Amino acid sequence: MRLSLNSRLSAISALLPALLVMLVVYIGATSWTVWMSLTNSRMLPNNNFVGLRQYEMLLGNDRWITSVHNIVIYGLLFVSLALLVGFLLAVAIDQRVRAEDTIRSIFLYPYSMSFVVTGLVWQWLLNPTLGIQHVLRSWGFEGATFDWIVRPETAIYCLVIAGVWQASGLVMAIMLAGLRGVDDEIWKAARVDGLPKWRVYVSIIIPMMGASFATAAVLLSTGVVRLYDLSVAMTNGGPGIASEVPAKFVMDHLFERANIGLATAAATTMLITVIAVVAPYLYWRARKGEVR
């Protein structure tokens, strides 16, 4: 349809905010961040080009290495556990259980809560003096130890416990929608063939649910790279630097340690990682015709 000049102007005026955001934030801010990572900016940005020196410094920085190490552990465990728990819950609920709505509400309510709330609750539960460890001991398991949150080697796993608690319900909701979309004929055919239920799930249903798994995995993974609040609220990166994460590294170096060059180098590294994961996914989805 041909548009009159008037309505074309209107359409453009409606897109002005989005265009402004695209120019200033998506293009402007991103390029500036990348540029600053190539300079030796400290407290204020400057334009002294130093090539990739900040990236070299980054690779030699203990705290950054720990952060990356942590986010890999967290990411792998969090995504796989949340997928597993969420899928199992969806399958369980799909067995025509009683009080389905109540059960779903119980599994999904943590997802409505913030990471700050999640982190603080679990910090309290995992408190070695008065938390779960204390409960186990008072029940007669004298030697019970569950002091992961105060040990440097295990603190990151505490973030995983809290993260899985918060996000599994989301996976459950996505998976349940997927399971309810499975054609009943498949179940009938499997029953006629005498296949046991678990075999149907493993060999037929799971392969059919690729899209649900991909969606859930991508949603969870974006949360992984962004992980900041949970680490701040639950352990504040500690004990020592044991549960530091990349997003926190960037924030601390920007606003507390006045090392903008290093911080933006870290941010740029995060950016490249995300693009490398997301671009193929979006391309795949666009080809399937879901997005456009």
Add this chain to the structure above:
Amino acid sequence: MTAVAQPLPAARRPKRMTPARWGLYAFIFITALYFLLPLYVMVVTSLKPMAEIRQGNLLALPVAPSIDAWVKAWTSACTGLTCQGIKIGFLNSLRILVPSVVISILVGSLTGYALSLWRVRGANILFGTMMVVAFIPYQVFIYPLVRVFSFTGLGQSLSTIVIIHTIFGLPTMTLLFRNYFASLPVELFKAARVDGAGFYQIYALIMMPMAIPMIVVAVILQTTGIWNDFILGLVFAGRDNLPMTVQLNNIVNSTQGERAYNVDMAATLLTALLPLAVYFGSGRWFVRGIAAGAVKG
């Protein structure tokens, strides 16, 4: 994209309790305990006096329940320099929430509308970029944005944080409304054009009234998202407008001396109250919001 799992008719439920079904219910029961434990512990801890917390059991019900900790958390807990309780944060969060939700939905719906029904050159590039940006961590944008806002004179303020929430809500909101408007019968739009309605008239008088289900979903998504935000409020709101999540973290993590766990848990519950109310009040709409948001990620 808003496929919501519907409950199955009760008649198809197996009647007999086989061992397998006992196992199933046992699995659901045990996982439900894991999911409910933190909420339960929050509630009982917030109702106990400190002496009872120190001597007693984390899981025990309070012997002498009292709401002292709640009162203290609301009116006099210390958030850094001041000791006026979490109510300051609550009010700040409300002042941030209301304009942010309204403006982000207005801008997002208008953008989605322009991108779905009107052929504008470059629309696909704009939309594609937005979809990629939705995945990029805030850390990439934060410092330049801080500088831009201090350059414009807004600095850290209520207006700044509202603009920031609008900016970062834009991809999801646009996607939500673009897909919805694109799913409406195009004849509707054509008929309105033939009748001589202009761009904004069609938007305000025809499209938005039809999009009420999407508006509900968008309000739920934005309300929980903005209320739960920590990092943007911390950086952009300024010291006088720090949202509840930031104040909560200050109460719990920067107290000097002995920690008042009951006050901490009461403050935590108070912060979680609004999203929980939205969640339990909206029922299936919340799940629709997830399904719609899941498209973006």
